[in-house]
Amino acid sequence: RRRGGTVVVDLPRRIDDGVAEVLTQLDVGVLVVPAELRAVAAAGRVASAVGMVLRDLRVAVRGPYPPGLDDREVARLLGLPLVGEVPDEPGLSRQGTAPPGAAPRGPLARFCKGFWERALVEAGAA
Numbered sequence: 001r002r003r004g005g006t007v008v009v010d011l012p013r014r015i016d017d018g019v020a021e022v023l024t025q026l027d028v029g030v031l032v033v034p035a036e037l038r039a040v041a042a043a044g045r046v047a048s049a050v051g052m053v054l055r056d057l058r059v060a061v062r063g064p065y066p067p068g069l070d071d072r073e074v075a076r077l078l079g080l081p082l083v084g085e086v087p088d089e090p091g092l093s094r095q096g097t098a099p100p101g102a103a104p105r106g107p108l109a110r111f112c113k114g115f116w117e118r119a120l121v122e123a124g125a126a
Contacts, residue, residue, distance in 0.1 A: 006116075013042070015049050023053040028119065030058050030083055033074055035065045040077055047078050060111075062086040086111055 009026075011019050023029070029050060033043040043059070051057055059080040061071035075082035087107035103109060 013046050015053070020053055023050060026054055028056045028058065029054045030060050030115075031078075031080065032060045032062060032086055033078070034062045035069050035071070035074055037066075037069065040069075040074055044078055047080060058083045060084055060086045060115075063088065083115055084111060 009022055011022060015023070031043055031047055031050070033039055047057060047059075057080055059075050059078055060083040061074045063071075063085060065071070071082055071085045087110075089106060089108050
């Protein structure tokens with residue numbers, strides 16, 4: 001925020017002093033939530049705590065989706081703006097594979113590209 005630029009941080013679920021300090025430096029937070037009821041409940045607790053420190057918290061939902069629980073419903077349950085769906089990255093669970101998003105045309109890379117394009121448009125409008 002103070003010096004500009006893009007920084008991506010992967011934070012733990014529990015908020016301690018270090019995590020709280022990182023959150024105060026962020027402009028936007030994206031909470032990635034699997035489309036499972038228990039995960040949504042846990043994400044609600046995380047969102048509640050994070051929301052006390054970070055004003056702009058959004059949600060990205062990772063499928064597959066059980067009946068009656070899609071990305072929009074997860075966002076509604078959490079009361080957060082929906083960034084989109086984080087698609088499955090085939091082969092990610094195999095050892096020795098490239099990190100998520102490494103393939104420039106892979107599902108995660110496409111999601112990230114779309115997110116940043118929308119974020120830049122929003123920043124220009126502000």
